[in-house]
Structure formats: C-alpha cells, structure tokens
Amino acid sequence: MTTEVKDTALEREELISGAEAIAIACALADVDVITAYPIRPYDTVMQFVSKLIADGELKCEYIVAESEHSQFEIVKHASAVGARVFSGSSGVGWFYAFEALAVTCGLRLPVVAMVGNRALDDPGAFGCEHNDALAVRDLGWMLRWVDTAQEAMDAAFMAWRVAEDKRVFLPCAISTDGAFLTHSQQIVMIPDKRLVDEFLPPYDRGEFVLHPDNPITIAPQVNEDWLMEIRRQTDAAMRRARDVITEAHNDLKRIFNRGGDDPFIEEYMTDDADVVLVGMGTLALPLKVTVRRLREQGRKVGFVRIKWFRPFPQPELRAVLSRFKAVGIIDRDYSLGSPDNGGVLYNEVRSALYDGDKRVPIVGYIAGLGGREVTVPMTTEMFDYTQKVADTGIIEEPLRWIGVRD
Amino acid sequence: MTLTSTLPMIRGVHNSPLEEYFTSGHRTCQGCESALVMKLMVKASGPRTIVLGSTGCMYVANTTYYSTPWVVPWMHTQLGSAGSAAVGTAAGLKALMNKNKIKDEPINIISFCGDGGGADMGLSAISAALTHMAYNHLILMYDNESYANTDIQVSGSSPWGANSTFSPPGKLHRIMNQRWKKNMAPMLAVGHPGVKYIATACASYAVDFMNKIRKGLKYSGPAFIHSYDPCPKGWDYDPMYSHELGMLAVEAGIWVQYEIEEGKLVLNGPSRMIAQGRRQRKPVVEFLKRQGRFAHFVDEDVDYYQSRIDEMWEKWWLPGVIPLFNEAGEPKG
Numbered sequence: 001m002t003t004e005v006k007d008t009a010l011e012r013e014e015l016i017s018g019a020e021a022i023a024i025a026c027a028l029a030d031v032d033v034i035t036a037y038p039i040r041p042y043d044t045v046m047q048f049v050s051k052l053i054a055d056g057e058l059k060c061e062y063i064v065a066e067s068e069h070s071q072f073e074i075v076k077h078a079s080a081v082g083a084r085v086f087s088g089s090s091g092v093g094w095f096y097a098f099e100a101l102a103v104t105c106g107l108r109l110p111v112v113a114m115v116g117n118r119a120l121d122d123p124g125a126f127g128c129e130h131n132d133a134l135a136v137r138d139l140g141w142m143l144r145w146v147d148t149a150q151e152a153m154d155a156a157f158m159a160w161r162v163a164e165d166k167r168v169f170l171p172c173a174i175s176t177d178g179a180f181l182t183h184s185q186q187i188v189m190i191p192d193k194r195l196v197d198e199f200l201p202p203y204d205r206g207e208f209v210l211h212p213d214n215p216i217t218i219a220p221q222v223n224e225d226w227l228m229e230i231r232r233q234t235d236a237a238m239r240r241a242r243d244v245i246t247e248a249h250n251d252l253k254r255i256f257n258r259g260g261d262d263p264f265i266e267e268y269m270t271d272d273a274d275v276v277l278v279g280m281g282t283l284a285l286p287l288k289v290t291v292r293r294l295r296e297q298g299r300k301v302g303f304v305r306i307k308w309f310r311p312f313p314q315p316e317l318r319a320v321l322s323r324f325k326a327v328g329i330i331d332r333d334y335s336l337g338s339p340d341n342g343g344v345l346y347n348e349v350r351s352a353l354y355d356g357d358k359r360v361p362i363v364g365y366i367a368g369l370g371g372r373e374v375t376v377p378m379t380t381e382m383f384d385y386t387q388k389v390a391d392t393g394i395i396e397e398p399l400r401w402i403g404v405r406d
Numbered sequence: 407m408t409l410t411s412t413l414p415m416i417r418g419v420h421n422s423p424l425e426e427y428f429t430s431g432h433r434t435c436q437g438c439e440s441a442l443v444m445k446l447m448v449k450a451s452g453p454r455t456i457v458l459g460s461t462g463c464m465y466v467a468n469t470t471y472y473s474t475p476w477v478v479p480w481m482h483t484q485l486g487s488a489g490s491a492a493v494g495t496a497a498g499l500k501a502l503m504n505k506n507k508i509k510d511e512p513i514n515i516i517s518f519c520g521d522g523g524g525a526d527m528g529l530s531a532i533s534a535a536l537t538h539m540a541y542n543h544l545i546l547m548y549d550n551e552s553y554a555n556t557d558i559q560v561s562g563s564s565p566w567g568a569n570s571t572f573s574p575p576g577k578l579h580r581i582m583n584q585r586w587k588k589n590m591a592p593m594l595a596v597g598h599p600g601v602k603y604i605a606t607a608c609a610s611y612a613v614d615f616m617n618k619i620r621k622g623l624k625y626s627g628p629a630f631i632h633s634y635d636p637c638p639k640g641w642d643y644d645p646m647y648s649h650e651l652g653m654l655a656v657e658a659g660i661w662v663q664y665e666i667e668e669g670k671l672v673l674n675g676p677s678r679m680i681a682q683g684r685r686q687r688k689p690v691v692e693f694l695k696r697q698g699r700f701a702h703f704v705d706e707d708v709d710y711y712q713s714r715i716d717e718m719w720e721k722w723w724l725p726g727v728i729p730l731f732n733e734a735g736e737p738k739g
Contacts, residue, residue, distance in 0.1 A: 070493075
C-alpha cells in the first residue's frame with residue numbers, strides 16, 4: 001500500500017547532480033565516517049561532502065586518505081566498531097583498493113560505496129565503463145546500478161538499510177555512470193530527515209562489534225579447517241539479501257512514494273513487445289527515446305533496465321524475458337575471451353535463462369565504452385538486428401560492437 | 407574520543423602488572439621475541455585496549471580460529487594497513503562518542519605490523535596516519551628483519567648482507583642483499599613534526615619497553631614505536647639466546663634505543679652511555695658471528711659492517727639517530 005506524502009515540508013525540490021544527491025543522502029543518513037581520495041569522476045561526491053561538512057550540514061569524521069587502499073581500509077575498520085560509513089572511487093582507483101574491497105566481504109562489514117563508473121586506463125580515459133564495479137561481482141559486494149540523480153539518492157538510503165541488516169551484513173556499491181550521472185543535474189525530491197529516519201534504522205553491529213566491552217577476535221587464521229563454512233555463510237547472506245531488498249523497496253515506496261514496481265528491474269513499454277533490449281545505468285535515456293520513436297512507427301519494442309546486478313535478478317529476468325521473441329543485451333563493459341566474446345551482462349543473462357521453460361534468442365551488443373555516447377541511431381541499430389533475429393530465428397552474429405570505427 | 411589513558415610509569419619489574427592479556431593459544435616459534443613484544447604490549451596497555459594486527463608472523467602464527475591468545479578485542483588488518491586500521495578504528499569510535507552513540511571514554515588503540523608491513527608495504531598508510539592528529543592511537547612495528555612468516559625473505563628492514571631465501575649467498579655473489587636497513591623512527595619523526603611520541607624499543611629491556619607503550623598511549627594524536635625483535639628462525643641461532651642477542655645489538659651500537667617525546671630526543675640505557683662516551687661499543691662481529699644469517703661473511707664484510715656502524719656514531723650529526731652530516735663532518739656538540 002502506498003500513501004501520499006501530504007506534508008510538503010517533508011520534501012524539497014532541487015536541481016542537483018547524481019553525486020550531489022548521494023552527498024546529501026550521507027547527511028540525511030547521519031553517516032559517521034567518510035573517506036575521500038581524488039579520482040575522476042566519482043570524486044565530485046566528496047567535493048559536495050566536504051562542503052556539507054564545512055557548512056555544518058553533515059557531522060562525521062571526514063578523512064582524506066593517502067590512497068584508495070587506505071580509503072577502504074579506514075571505513076572497513078570504522079564499520080567494525082559500529083560506525084555507519086561511506087566511501088567511493090572510480091576506474092583504476094577502485095582497483096587500487098581491490099584488496100580492501102575483497103576482505104570487506106569476508107569480514108561481513110556493511111561498507112557503502114559510490115562507484116563513478118570509469119574506464120580502466122591505460123590508455124587514459126575518464127569516461128564511463130562498467131568494468132570497474134563489475135570486477136568485484138564474485139566477492140560478496142551487492143551491486144546496484146542507477147539511472148537518475150533521484151534514484152542515486154534513494155539507492156543510497158537502500159544501500160545502508162540492506163547492507164546493515166543483520167541478515168545481510170555485506171558491503172554495497174552504487175554504480176553511477178561517470179559524467180552522465182555523476183556530473184549531470186536533474187530535479188531531485190530531497191526528503192526531510194524525519195522520513196529518512198523512518199526508513200533507515202541505526203546501524204547496530206550487535207554481538208560482532210569490536211569494543212573493549214565485547215572482547216572478540218575478528219578474522220583469525222582459519223585455513224582449510226573453516227574457510228569453506230565461512231564462505232558458505234557469506235553466500236547465504238547474499239541469498240537472504242533478495243528478501244531484505246524487497247522489504248526495503250516496499251518501505252521506500254510507502255514512505256517516499258518512489259522506487260517503481262519491481263525492486264530489481266524496471267520494464268519500459270514491454271507489455272506487448274516482441275523485441276526488448278536490456279541494459280544498466282544511464283543507457284536508459286537514449287533507449288527510452290528510441291523505444292518511443294519506434295513505437296510511433298508501430299514497432300513492438302521495449303526496454304528492461306537491471307537495477308541490482310548482485311544479487312542478480314534471475315527469477316525476474318527469467319519470467320520477464322521469456323515473453324519476448326528476441327532479446328538484445330547491451331554491455332557498457334567487456335569480458336575478453338569469454339563465451340561469444342560477449343560482455344559480462346550478456347553472459348550473466350544468458351546463464352540465468354539457460355534452464356528457463358522457453359529459451360529466448362539472445363544477442364549481445366558492446367557499446368559506449370570509455371564514455372562514448374550511446375545515441376538513438378546506435379540503439380535503433382540494436383533494435384533492428386534483434387528484430388531480424390526475432391523474425392528469422394537465426395543468430396548470425398551473437399555479439400556485435402556498436403558505434404566502433406573499423 | 408578526545409580522552410587518552412593515563413597509565414602510570416612502571417618502576418621496576420616487581421611493579422609491573424600481573425594480569426596478562428596475551429595468553430596461551432598462539433603458535434609462535436620457540437624463542438620468538440615478537441611474541442614477547444605482544445605480551446608486554448598489552449600487559450602495559452591493559453584491558454581497555456583494541457589491538458589491530460597486520461598480516462605477518464603475529465597474525466598467522468599467533469591468532470588461530472578457536473585458540474586466540476588475545477584477551478582484549480583484536481582484529482586482523484591487511485599487510486599494508488596498520489596505519490589505516492588505527493585511523494579507521496579511532497575515527498569510528500570518535501564519531502560514535504561525539505554523537506553520544508557510545509560512552510565517551512579513553513580506549514587504547516594499538517595497531518601493529520611487522521617490518522614488511524611497516525617499512526615496506528604499509529609505509530604510505532603509516533605516514534598518513536601520523537598526520538591525522540585528531541585520532542589517538544599507537545602504531546607498533548615489530549621488526550624481526552625479514553618476512554619471517556613466509557619463509558624468511560629479505561625486507562627493506564633486513565640488515566646488509568643477511569642471508570634470506572630471497573638473498574642467498576651463492577657461487578658468484580656472496581652478498582645478495584646490498585641494501586642498508588631503513589632508519590624508520592627518525593624518518594617518521596623528521597617527516598611528521600606534529601607527532602608527540604616516537605620511540606625505538608627492544609623487549610630485552612622489558613620495563614623500558616612497557617613504559618614506552620604507556621607513553622605512546624598517553625599522548626593525544628598518533629604515536630609510533632619501532633621494536634627490534636631477534637628471530638631464531640630468521641636469524642638462525644639457538645632460541646635460548648633471543649634476549650641476549652637483543653642486548654648485544656644495543657651494546658654493539660647496531661640498534662639504538664631512544665625516545666622522541668614532543669620533539670625532544672633522549673637516548674636510553676646503553677645507547678645513552680655509548681653516546682656520552684661512558685661505554686665502549688662492543689665490536690659488531692660479536693653480534694654477527696652468533697647468527698647463521700651472517701655465516702657467509704668474510705673479514706671484508708665484517709669490516710664494512712663495522713665501518714657503517716662506526717660512521718653512525720662518529721660522523722652522524724645526531725649520533726646513532728639522524729644520518730646527516732654537518733659542514734665539518736663531525737657529530738653535533
């Protein structure tokens with residue numbers, strides 16, 4: 001059940017970027033420890049954070065670290081003593097932190113991070129690619145991709161709520177497409193702190209808190225005697241995260257009146273569609289424009305946006321995608337040498353649908369690497385080829401690079 | 407967390423606390439001086455302490471699931487993260503105390519690392535930690551002069567010429583480790599002028615060691631202690647001589663004991679007497695010949711080693727501490 005927000009003082013409207021939206025979310029969520037280190041394009045969030053602190057609107061321990069590794073080690077340890085934390089990075093900076101990112105999962109610490117998705121130079125490139133955040137996909141990080149500044153803010157509240165839930169205790173990264181979302185301004189409804197407090201309970205580390213009153217030993221050597229059982233517990237936590245995300249999604253709808261129909265995916269004009277494209281992040285904008293234009297020409301096309309990559313929405317995608325005659329997956333990433341030399345999302349979706357009752361033909365598209373704009377002509381080309389597959393039932397090219405010079 | 411603990415100085419071994427916070431359950435080697443360092447460290451700091459341990463001997467050999475020796479709360483941190491673990495723990499507690507989410511009280515934070523974790527991989531994070539004056543903590547680098555846990559590999563803190571599994575003497579090259587040991591405490595003291603307490607220590611001088619831990623915890627802001635730990639496995643000697651080798655290194659002037667308290671340098675014990683000319687340094691060969699890691703040394707190597715130690719005491723502007731020379735090439739004062 002959804003309720004209208006009647007008290008207008010409970011939210012205000014502002015024109016802000018995705019990065020600023022997450023910085024404001026940090027203030028509203030009363031984050032305790034934040035660590036910064038500069039790398040474009042994520043770092044704009046920390047510019048807003050530091051200004052909020054300077055203006056007295058955010059009270060926290062704010063540490064400019066000497067590397068991304070230290071950034072994530074510091075918040076990891078702050079989280080262990082019961083502090084709500086936030087950090088972030090982009091591209092190779094995220095990789096510099098990789099050791100800290102990996103152990104945070106095993107320690108079951110609810111670190112929340114923003115990834116301003118960026119290409120992994122060399123050669124140097126500031127623009128958006130998803131390979132940075134995707135690199136932690138096997139380790140226990142929950143991964144959320146957002147499309148708008150509003151969704152970035154709401155996803156941040158969701159991230160702390162789900163990550164800090166005792167049933168989960170896993171880190172969560174919010175992927176915001178570099179430049180397209182980190183730096184683009186949109187209208188955002190900013191909730192009052194009372195609403196945020198209703199949605200987001202305080203972080204309670206409980207019996208696992210590191211404190212002299214609770215003298216525990218965290219992360220001793222376990223070796224082959226226990227590691228497998230502990231990995232299995234982390235696996236169970238990720239499985240439980242699905243229900244916790246659904247609960248949080250329902251509360252988000254009830255309290256903020258936002259969040260869409262499904263916690264995990266967004267469907268756009270798919271009801272009677274024959275052919276759909278699937279993607280993540282800000283690709284949604286050119287895709288929705290293309291869908292509307294092709295619909296004007298009478299073509300039955302639609303778009304499905306994946307919001308949570310981890311946990312992966314297998315039941316949703318299996319149920320939804322099997323309705324169509326052909327599906328095209330758009331990857332703003334690459335997985336060189338993988339099956340069909342496809343992208344990460346392409347191979348994940350194909351794997352998720354393997355055991356489905358109806359195995360829909362799937363083709364993959366790699367596009368928009370290094371921040372190259374994905375344009376309406378490009379998405380039209382993807383729809384055209386996917387339509388051809390639907391019409392003929394023949395996949396001549398399972399994987400195509402779109403908008404690349406020969 | 408603005409409060410620091412006020413632990414009194416321990417006057418003599420008979421006045422040291424009886425309680426142990428590092429007890430049975432560890433699996434360190436016989437004669438391991440670093441295990442003694444751990445024991446004295448928390449004995450001095452007491453029960454209101456959180457210990458953060460970097461990867462290394464004192465993690466891997468020390469802290470096993472279901473048999474932890476730690477009575478105080480303890481958490482592992484990554485090899486290069488002693489500095490970041492200290493800052494993160496202190497920042498988390500400070501934020502929670504400032505917001506009245508937990509009780510505001512002094513809690514000792516000690517983050518330890520080995521020489522590999524401190525002098526090599528973690529140097530950058532330790533340097534950063536020593537610039538954040540808002541957070542009270544102590545970083546202890548226990549230096550057994552090699553990556554001892556992983557099979558004795560040379561580190562940036564290994565002595566010149568020492569045999570290790572990455573620097574073995576061979577038919578063509580007798581001396582494979584051509585690097586001189588990093589001078590950590592002065593490097594950090596000179597580079598981080600806001601730090602109120604930096605010291606060197608050796609567990610062979612146990613009361614001095616415990617008091618240095620207490621002083622490090624007393625001052626607000628970060629503190630750093632570099633501890634010199636004889637290692638029977640890595641240095642190749644009978645485990646019964648750990649204590650003696652620590653003293654021998656000090657008496658030969660190879661290891662120098664001092665504190666830098668609010669910028670003021672004070673040499674301690676035998677090092678002080680050597681600097682004042684009240685005590686003769688023992689020849690370094692007495693120290694070298696006791697250990698298998700120097701067994702391949704010929705006279706030329708011993709002479710070179712002795713000449714570098716002589717230079718420390720006779721040529722350095724601050725003898726035994728700061729390797730700078732004045733215009734006249736003579737010691738200060």
